[in-house]
Amino acid sequence: MTDETVAESGDDRDEGEKGIELTPEQTETLRSSIASIQRSLAPQIKLPTFTLPESAFKNVIAISGIVEAQQALMADAIRPILDAQAAWRNQISGGIAESLASASKITSMLAEQQSAWLRSLGPTIAAMRAAFYPPNLRAIQGLKFAEVNTVVMVDGIPLYGLPRTATADALIRADGASERRRILGRRWRTISADCRTVVMGCESQAVAPYVPFAVAALEALDEGHTAAAQALAGSLVDAILNAYFGKDRYKYTPDRNGKRTKDAYDEFSIRQFTAFAPMWQAYQQFFVTDGDKVPTTFSRNATAHTVSPRQFNRRNAVQGLMLACSLLYRLDEEAASVEADA
Structure with missing residues (x-):
């Protein structure tokens, strides 16, 4: 830097330190310029101002009046309905x-x-x-068919038309087959009397040929000839069923192979079933040649094809006669109905 340059800089500094003298007009002009510059540099934000016109106030007041008037009209209009509704509620x-x-x-x-x-x-x-049900079962209270089925089908003891109600009820309520067998043994006299009453009451021509043989078998039983009574009862049962069913009898009895079912009994009415179901047990297969054990309950086949105290006894004689006389009672009912229609 030259001495001349230093001298010039020094001269400028000395002049600033002394100040510049301005007139009042120049000072005011300078202030205005500075204020203008400041305004130009500041952000230009202008908040809007909303003013609701006077007409709008008038509209609001008018609308409010209309609403109030409509509410009053509505109240007047629905008042009769409300009154009627109150009366209706009271009436209801x-x-x-x-x-x-x-x-x-x-x-x-x-x-x-x-x-x-x-x-x-x-x-x-x-x-x-x-x-x-037949007459002797009608007075038994609460009788169920399943109970009848157990006696007549499962145990093979007849209930159709005999014995008397008290004995039939005892048989139905008995606790198992053994107890029923004991009832047959204890009440054999009254059962024989019931069988006789039933047989002697048969009047149809279809049954008439069998009645004397049934009576003869009952007399043999009453006189103590149980084997004779049972043998005649077995022959009588076979003759009655063959005459009634013919070849169809085999539909209702077991076959030798044990394959035949009881489905054929489904075609019977309850009364028919009660009358004929005992023959399912009476005709259980028995063949001496096959070494079959002699059954202890009444068996038409064992009665015809063997002589053994296991089969021939009073209980079985009673059971066989019950079946024969019960079948006669049922056949007499059917024949009497047919003869009456004829």
């Missing part, structure tokens, strides 16, 4: 009470009518029971 409340009272009266009337109807239905129910 009273009506419900009256309806409940009426319903109670109707229920009472229906109960009386139902009771009368059930009383009048008694004879009809009795007639239905008569259609299901």
Whole structure:
């Protein structure tokens, strides 16, 4: 840097330190310029100002008045409906009470009518029971067909038309087959009497040829000739069933191979089933040549094809005669109905 340059810089500094003298007009002009520059540099943010016109206020007031007027009109319009609804509620409340009272009266009337109807239905129910069961079973209370099935089909003890109700009830309520066998042994005299009553009451021409043989077998039993009574009972059962069923009898008896089912019994009515089901046990297969053991319950085949105290005894004689006389009773009913229609 030259001495001349240093001298010039020094001269400028000395002049600034002394200040510049401005007139009042020049000072005001300078302030205005500086303020203008500041305004140009500051951010230009202008907040909007919303002013609701006077007409809008008038519109709001007018609308409010309209709404209030409409609300008043609406209240006046629905007041009759509300009044009617209140009256309707009161009426319904009273009506419900009256309806409940009426319903109670109707229920009472229906109960009386139902009771009368059930009383009048008694004879009809009795007639239905008569259609299901023979006379000696109708008085047994709470009798179920499954119980009848156990006695007549499973144990082979007849119940159709005999024995008398008390004995039939005892057989049905007995605890198992052994107990039923004991009943046959203890009550054989009354059972014989019941068989005789049934047979002597048969009047149809179809049954008439068998009656004397049934009576003869019963007399043999009563006189103590149990083997003779059983042998004649076995022959009588075979003759009756062959005459009634013919070749179809084999549909209702077991076959030698044990394959035949009891399905054929499904075609029977309850009364028919009760009468004929005992023959399923009476005709169980028995062949001496096959070494079959002699059965201890009544067997038509064992009665015809063997002589053994295991088969011939009083209980079996009673059971065989019950079957013969029961079949005669059933056949006499059918024949009497056919003869009456003819």
